[in-house]
Amino acid sequence: MMLKRLKQQSGTLLLLAIGLFFGLGALSFLDPGTPRRMGPGAFPMIAGLVLVILACIALVRDLRQAPDYTPADWRSVGAVAVAVALFALVTPAFGVLPAAGACALAASFAVGRLSHLRRAALVAGAVAGVWLIFIVGLKLPLEAFKGF
Amino acid sequence: MLDNLALGFATATTLPNLLYCFLGTFLGTFIGVLPGLGPLAAVAMLLPVSFYLPPETALVMLAGVYYGAEYGGSIASILLNIPGTPSSSITCLDGYPMARQGRAGVALLMTALASFFGGVFGILVIAALAPVLAEFALLLQPADYFAVMLLGLVAASVVSNSGTLRGVMMVCLGVLLGTVGVDVNSGVTRFTGGVQDLRDGVGLVVVAMGLFGVSEAMTSARGATPSYATEKVSWRRFLPQADEWLRALAPALRGSFIGSFFGTLPGTGQTVASSIAYALEKRVSRNRAQFGKGAIEGVVVPESANNAAAQTAFIPTLTLGIPGSTTMALMIGALMIHGVTPGPRLISEHPALFWGLIVSFLFGNLFLLVLNIPLIGIWVRLLQIPHYFLYPAVVVLISIGVYSIDHSLFDVWTMLAFGFLGYVLRLYRYEPAPLLIGFILGPMMEEYLRRAMLLSRGDPMVFFERPGSAVLIGISIVLLILTALPRRKQKA
Structure with a gap:
């Protein structure tokens, strides 16, 4: 108690x-x-x-008077945390674009059930989006690929 | 005055500035429409972009993002009953009923017009008041600055939904986190645990993105995609009835007035402005019986107040260097990166920047009107982006956004840590917004506290001897007592 x-x-x-x-x-x-x-x-x-x-x-x-609190949803928390961590781990080794893909893939497990096709589309879309916005559009000095 | 405005026009109407103003309002509306993402996230995401622009253009763009996102939030409120930003939650009260009665078109048009009205009102207030206030601000002493910030912190904690006690606790936590790093007065490092990357403290964007971006994704990722409640909207009926035009005018004026006032107080911002304006209008309006059931005044009042406050929030930011809200703190960060120190001297030292920004507000509000009436269909479709695409994309965006500021992976890890902190605090009904205000104002407060104590030779009475600071501290104490006491009585 x-x-x-x-x-x-x-x-x-x-x-x-x-x-x-x-x-x-x-x-x-x-x-x-x-x-x-x-x-x-x-x-x-x-x-x-x-x-x-x-x-x-x-x-x-x-x-x-006991306060109300929400029980944690460890699946979403874990997936988002792994996604951010993967971004930080993959970037120095392989560059920003693979990191963005890994990040999107891991984060997609936070949102519940998702078909393989949609998941693939999401990852491809994230990589293409990052490339278009940050590297082509804004010309930020980021290393797109590394070690290839 | 006219010379200044002419200078402003000359600065604001250069092609790149107009272009970036348009781009800023467009992107701001785009991000603001997405559920869960407000002006703070929008400005933080686009902050790294602005580093590569000249200071005037950068600020014009960020300002566009800021009020664009404010406006985008109202679209989600009206159509889905999901406020994109906390400040637009009031618009839900009458906007959503209107949408369900098939009058979404009218509500959206009136929102655009009321926002424009409030925005322009706020701009006039800035143009008239800011230079006067800046001169007055030169007379202020450290004790007065300290009192202004104290009031800001108290206001921020009183306003939070989780109650005064929890609000003040969050502010304290923010203040403590703000002390991490090298102490500017003595050069001693504090609470870094010997980590070199922490010597300069934790970045504001890192904290903000962790507390709001990461923890928001953790909280909401699993939620269902909102169902679009008003599919059978008749878009033909965009125009309100003739008598509604007249009925909307007085509320718009009252809303703008209240909004302008609350926008200038540090720490309060648009949420307070729109809720107070709505509450007041409900008392004075002749049409009060219809409030909450789709009254047109119920949309006009909070929206005009909201946008007027969004504009006047620049007054303390630019003249005192005290950010009125978290988004404004990011703006100050952007200014500092360009070597411009906000404060009483900003207007005289950088007239082109100040007046250019003011005039660009005018253009930005015009762009908003232009963007929103014909493009409303696009924003509506954007609301239907499924959650399972939206949140992973947000996680990628904030990760790369934080990384691109300094090319620091340490920042990404720190952001993750703040994401966890924000998530746990949310579970236990601790709202992270006051924390961020404390984090921003804390270091400045410490600075002014120490300066004031030095000037008074260690006598704390200095805060009560100067009329300015005495009044402000008095208001802060009264606010705290008034909001803390009744709650306890209710509980007992």
Whole structure:
């Protein structure tokens, strides 16, 4: 029961952790300075403290009345994440166009069922679109192909 | 004044500027019509393109993209009841009922006209007010700047749909993320974990595309393609009835006025402008019984307010250097890349840029009118692009867009991380919009806070002794209390 309640609060707990990270980080590693000459640590310390206090208020308030949250859709999240990651991995090795194709292919798994023909059309369209817009149209200095 | 406008006309009517203004409004409308993509995404996607243009042309194009996308959002609202941008969600209230009564043509025409009316009204306000405000802004001290930004942050968090507490938390998170990188005052690196790529901090476009682009794709990719509800629209009935013309005039004027006012406040922007204008019109209109059931005033008011605010949002951006909204922050980024620092001196130092931009707004609004009345059929068809093509294409576009800014793969990975963050926050009803405002205003606020404290020799009372900052801080506190308290009473 308690565990389930905490799970519903994960978002707030995440914010609490971020607030603590910045607040404590500023406190222990950065110079707060004096009120007249505020150091690099003063501002993040204040902002971190405010976030921590507000996160605690939100936790207490939401424990009494559970907040509604949406369960994650891991398939879409995974597919989009893999798509962006593939773009970052393929670009340095093979160039932008193959990366765009890989990215479109992976992202197409985020949208649910798709026939092979449509998937192929999507990938081809994405590669052609990137080529037309970014390389032919805008003439950005991008490496279209590499290592071929 | 006339000399300035003449200079503006000379700048705006050069062929490349007209061309890019047209291109910008066209592409902006194109992206704005697509569900889920608003002006922020449109400007961020086209930002890298503008780096290769001269500063005036770049800004003219981006401005075109910006209000084009605003307008495109209303098309989706009226035809599908899906607001392309949050600010056009108000237009759904009466626009969609009108479309279902077979009066989509009338609604779209009135939207175009009301937007044009509001836009021109906003332009006149800028031309009249901005130079005066810029001179006044020279008198402002760091404490006043700090107070303006504080009000902006409070306004942004109060406005968010997820409640004041959550809004303020998001703002704080944004402010904290903004501190990553080298501290300009002391040269100390903060929170980089020794990563060299983080020394300059995280790029605004990277954060924006991660929080809005990537996490939006993660959230909406699986949604069904919206069904087009108004297939049997009779396009012959484009023109409203004679009495409706007259009925629309006063609301358009009221909407423009309210929109112009709220557009100038940093952090509020068009969503607030159009919702307040609609709420007010509902009280004063003689036709109030019909509101929500397809009243023509219900389309005219939010649209004129929306577009007036879209224009006047340039006032704080150009005269104070304080972005009124996230999209405006991207505009400031674009200016800085071209070596133009927005602030009180911008108008006197770069008159051609400022007045050229103002006059180009006029042309841009004219282009919008021209684009929308004959091309409405194209936009309608665009709405029917299936989701399974749209979202993968968006993912490719934002990946390559972020990469092309600096040719940095680190940026792409960072964007992905922000995508995850945005997604998780959305699951728990934390809206990412205030985060971005905090991220933008945070570093500027810190700068002015430290300067103000230095000038006052460490006395924090400086913020309450100067009338300007005292009033602004007072308003911020009242806003916070007013919006935070009733919620708690309701819950208890």
